[in-house]
Amino acid sequence: MTAQQPSAVARHYRQGGLLRKIDEALDRLYPGHTTLTTDDLHGVDEFHIGGHAATRELAEHLELRAGLRVLDVGSGLGGPARHLAQHAGADVTGVDLTEEYVDVARRLTDRVGLADRARFQQGDVTALPFPRASFDRAWMLHVGMNIEDKGRLFTEISRVLTDNGLFIVYDVMLLGDPTLVRYPLPWASEPELSFLARPQEYRSLLRRAGFDMVAEHDHRSRAIQSLRDAGDAHRRISTPHNPPGGDTPPAPINVAMGIDASTKIAKLLKNIEEGLLAPTELICRLR
Numbered sequence: 001m002t003a004q005q006p007s008a009v010a011r012h013y014r015q016g017g018l019l020r021k022i023d024e025a026l027d028r029l030y031p032g033h034t035t036l037t038t039d040d041l042h043g044v045d046e047f048h049i050g051g052h053a054a055t056r057e058l059a060e061h062l063e064l065r066a067g068l069r070v071l072d073v074g075s076g077l078g079g080p081a082r083h084l085a086q087h088a089g090a091d092v093t094g095v096d097l098t099e100e101y102v103d104v105a106r107r108l109t110d111r112v113g114l115a116d117r118a119r120f121q122q123g124d125v126t127a128l129p130f131p132r133a134s135f136d137r138a139w140m141l142h143v144g145m146n147i148e149d150k151g152r153l154f155t156e157i158s159r160v161l162t163d164n165g166l167f168i169v170y171d172v173m174l175l176g177d178p179t180l181v182r183y184p185l186p187w188a189s190e191p192e193l194s195f196l197a198r199p200q201e202y203r204s205l206l207r208r209a210g211f212d213m214v215a216e217h218d219h220r221s222r223a224i225q226s227l228r229d230a231g232d233a234h235r236r237i238s239t240p241h242n243p244p245g246g247d248t249p250p251a252p253i254n255v256a257m258g259i260d261a262s263t264k265i266a267k268l269l270k271n272i273e274e275g276l277l278a279p280t281e282l283i284c285r286l287r
């Protein structure tokens with residue numbers, strides 16, 4: 001990663017006023033609500049294909065129990081981390097490059113009363129601000145597509161995990177010709193910010209960083225259905241007074257994606273349907 005890339009990635013995600021947009025989306029979802037639970041936030045706080053259903057399924061593979069220390073690599077708005085804290089009683093630390101996301105993640109976590117079990121800090125996951133063996137588990141949901149130096153990323157994760165620690169990657173990976181991939185996509189408006197890699201590159205870099213592969217799942221078919229649903233939800237909420245794109249409230253599920261959400265969803269769907277990209281889960285264990 002060049003010195004310019006982390007700030008360009010953070011600029012891609014930073015919206016300004018994101019908490020207000022989330023509150024507006026929550027008001028539309030739950031008119032007159034006074035209190036919130038983690039479950040109420042699912043429509044707005046998860047930024048990966050499959051949303052909360054995917055989070056729940058991946059969480060099963062982490063073999064968690066109360067008190068285990070989990071690192072959420074590129075934690076976004078904190079939805080996946082809160083799920084682990086709430087439903088598995090894990091002690092979760094999220095790290096993310098984008099200040100605004102970290103701020104929103106903390107505030108939402110405070111609101112649902114989980115601040116003692118889910119913490120968030122700003123940082124670059126290719127230089128993790130933690131000592132060796134600080135965590136029992138780690139996961140990374142839809143982050144590697146923004147990271148050029150995945151070798152360094154996985155070496156960092158292996159450094160902060162304890163021996164035998166499980167690590168789950170759930171990224172959109174490259175299957176076809178990279179020159180045919182269409183943009184904008186949710187993680188990069190143009191190809192310069194996108195660092196797609198093939199599953200075999202991930203596997204080889206993970207092995208080199210000290211991980212053994214445990215399992216691999218291709219989530220293409222679920223992705224196609226879930227992206228069609230997300231596109232439909234966006235179209236339903238878009239009216240002549242609230243067109244897709246521009247400075248208008250997006251459909252709740254697309255809040256984190258900002259403007260052009262419907263175009264980004266449509267391009268991602270097309271790339272997956274054409275067999276160029278696939279959301280892929282790799283489960284591995286530190287040797």
Ligand SMILES: C[S@@+](CC[C@H](N)C(=O)[O-])C[C@H]1O[C@@H](n2cnc3c(N)ncnc32)[C@H](O)[C@@H]1O
Pocket residue numbers: 006009010013045046047048073074075076077078079080095096097098101123124125126140141142143146147186187
């Ligand atoms: C598509 S979002 C996924 C967020 C979250 N994992 C989720 O599934 O809801 C990608 C996230 O990766 C973060 N990110 C990208 N590159 C990063 C880096 N080098 N260090 C830390 N976070 C990074 C972005 O700020 C963004 O929050």
